[in-house]
Amino acid sequence: MYAFLEPKHEMVRKLVRQFAETELPKEVIDRIEETHEFPTDVFDKMAACGFFGMRVPKALGGQGADYRSYVIMAEELARVSVVANIWATTPNSLAGGPILNEGTDEQKAKYLKPVMDGKIKICFALTEPEAGSDPSAMTTTAVKDGDDYILNGRKCFITMAPLADYAIVFARTNPDPRAREISAFVVDMKLPGVSTGAPEKKMGCIGCATSDIVLNNVRVHKSNLLGAEGSGLKNALATLDVGRMACAAQAVGVAQAALEEAVKYSKERRQFGKPICKHQAIAFMIADMATKVESMRMMLYQAAWMKDMGSKDVAKYASMAKYYCCETVQDIVGKAVQIHGGYGYMKDYKVERLYRDARVMTIYEGTSQVQQMVISRAVLK
Amino acid sequence: MKIIVCAKQVPDTTEVRIDPVKGTLIRDGVPSILNPDDANALEAALCIKDAAPDTKVTIVSMGPPQAMEMIRECLAMGADDGVLLSDRAFGGADTIATSSQIAGAIRKLGEYDIIFAGRQAIDGDTAQVGPQIARRLGIPSVTYVQKIREIKEKSVVVERQMEDGYEVLEVQMPCLLTAVKELNTPRYMTVSGIMDAYNAQITVWNHNDLGMAPENCGLAASPTQVLRSFTPAPKGKGEMASGSVKDMAKTLVDRLSEKHLI
Incomplete structure (x- = not known):
């Protein structure tokens, strides 16, 4: 409850x-x-x-x-x-x-x-080789040409790109690099000039290919512009705002799974004549893990509740939840592997996958350091 | 078409443990679920609704107020509405009293074409309530339905599961059919179904609503009393004969002779 x-x-x-x-x-x-x-x-x-x-x-x-x-x-x-x-x-x-x-x-x-309805797949193409945490540094351009825009550039680390039917591509609609005029387009992946790189060889989250998207003189009709010209960055940031809570939730789920695996294994594995959960060193690790999972959960549920209630402060709390949950899950999956000992390092055990899958969580959808920026700005304002 | 589905909230017996001293079920902390055969009954009704969208599926259940959650689960799977019979006077009912209360509710609901029920509930395992309801309503029933072959204008053609085969029966509507798990695979709830289920009004009826005197309900109207329930001691592991039929027959005869049984 x-x-x-x-x-x-x-x-x-x-x-x-x-x-x-x-x-x-x-x-x-x-x-x-x-x-x-x-x-x-x-x-x-x-x-x-x-x-x-x-x-x-x-x-x-x-x-x-x-x-x-x-x-x-x-x-x-x-x-x-x-x-x-x-x-x-x-x-x-x-x-x-x-x-x-x-x-x-x-x-x-x-x-x-x-x-x-699951009939089509769309990927989100914001990140570029030189524009990660600072998306305003992107160099992909969209130049107006009659009723169309001509898109050029390279996006990287785009989740689902090789499998997607469409991509939401963010591009500069003002060539002046000082102008933060970024616009969003829905781009059909079958259009001439659109190609994807080879799927990246990732540490974890296997089963959803990630690759580059290369745009070479791609002609996109203006009806595919999302919102007004220049509203793209705001739209991207609003989208990521929502993503933050889902990412925190993902960390809670993985932490819960790691805790369950550690509890189960520590009751089965015997050393020095008793199950290892009867050794205080292991029992206290499990106490720490369980306490942290609950604190993650409360932070997440509170942020989601604030969003449901229409609170104005929610951005700060969503960032706090993302930051705290995604950092804390690292500790929990680490302890779960530790409790499993050598077996935890083997692919036969679930914690090995949890450890790899958790690692990206402090990186994607806004790194922990970006969350710290958001939180500190809100606290210090 | 109007369909009524009888459903019961039961303890998840896969998680029930037996008190080794008292021999009774430890129900504390055990989650309550929709009785599995009743989920098959509901799925059968929902399949008819998929094919004929003007079909209305109504859930009827008896139980404590917490059974409301189970009715909401049925709504989230796709049922249209639900009635919960909940009253202290209904407590302690055996199958005779339960079927008279549920039949009373179905009469009050009015016309219907098919009543679906699960074969039996996993907590009592009696398999009596469905057929008793049919008897009280004066309609035909088919138990152990493993397949619905055809729904005609005034009848249903079903397969009735037997130990080593099945019967094909055509039954006049209105009728009552009890479902076995082979009938179908129950669908998942949907998220939007859950949202709607929590906005839905679920009717609750007590003995007054059914026009029944308290002495004709629940424990007071239950001739069956459970003296004791227990788990039989597990049998030892049997011996499996192997090899050709001839070898196995010889092994069997040898063993029976050894034990002076033949």
Whole structure:
């Protein structure tokens, strides 16, 4: 029972937990790790349950749920499979967010509805080799030419890029580098001049390919501009704002899974004549892990509740939750591997995957250092 | 078409432990779930609704107020509305009293074409309530339905599971069918279904609503009393014969002779 949750949120938890445990057993997860491919039937079933359009109003074909429902979905999917959660949260935030924020009714009908139904995939192309935490340094350009824009540039580390039907590409619409005039376009990946690099060889989160997107004189009709010219950066940051809580939720799910694995293993593994959980050194590590998981959860649920209540302070709290949860999960997966000893270093054990999957969380969707910037500015203002 | 689904909230027996001293179930901290066979019953009703969207599916359940959560779960899967029979007077009901209360609620609901129930509940395992409801309502029932072959204008063609095969039966509507797990795979709830389920009004009826005197309900109207429930001691591991049929027959005869059974 949690202070910030209502019975309906626990029902969402029940649904997602049942789904994840049924559809993503160990054999399926092992196959994803081996083949680097996510099963399309699980993807389709997630769409059917409504996981791809959580916060979108029912009038637009979404689920009409709130932020607390959304973070609980992310937590429970990540508890079983981080990559399943990436597939589920992307349509909600990185793919659907910019369209929901600034799209016209036509754009919403054309892109948002099919994304929520799992009919199309959209990736979010913001990052560039020289523009990560500082997206305003991007060099991709969009130059107006009659009714079209001509796009040129290179995006990197774009999750899902090789598999996507469309990309939301952020590009400069004013060539003056001092102008922060960045605009967002929905770009069909089949257009002439669009290509993707080879999938990156990642440490974790296997099962959702990441690659470069190269734009070489890509002609995009102006009807694919999202919002007004120059509103792209604001749209991107608003999207990432939502992503922060989902990312924190993912960290909570992984931490919970690591704790459960550590508890189970420490009861089974015997050394010095008793289960290792009976040794204080191990028991106290587990006490620390359990305490931290609960503190992560409370921070996350409070931030999501504030968002549901329309609080103005939510950006600070969402950043705090992202920063704290994603840093703390590193400690928890580390301890879980430690408790497993040599076995924890082997791929046969779940904690090995959790350790690799957790590592990116302090990096993507705003590094811990960017979160510290946001938090310190809010505190010191 | 109007369909009624009888559903029960039960303790998740996969998580129930037995008190080794008292021999009773330890129910503390055990989650409550929608009875598995009832989920198959609901799925059967929802499949009919998928094919004929003007179908209305109503859940009827009896239990303490917390059973409301289970009805909401049924709504989140796709049922249209629900009625909960909840009253202290209903407490301690055996199958006779339960079926009379549920039949009373179904009469009050009015016309219907099919009543679906699960074969049996995992906490009581009686498999009596479904057929008893049919008897009280004066309608035909088919138990152990493993497949619905066809829904005709005034009848349903179903397969009834037997130990070593099945019967094909055509039954007049209105009728009551009890579902086994082979009938289908229950669907998941949807998120939007959950959101709607928590905005829905669930009707609660007590003995007055059913027009039943308290002495005709619950424990007072239950002729069955459970004297003792226990878990039989597990049998020892048997011996498996292997090899050809001839070898196995010889092994069997040898063993039986050894024990002077033949």
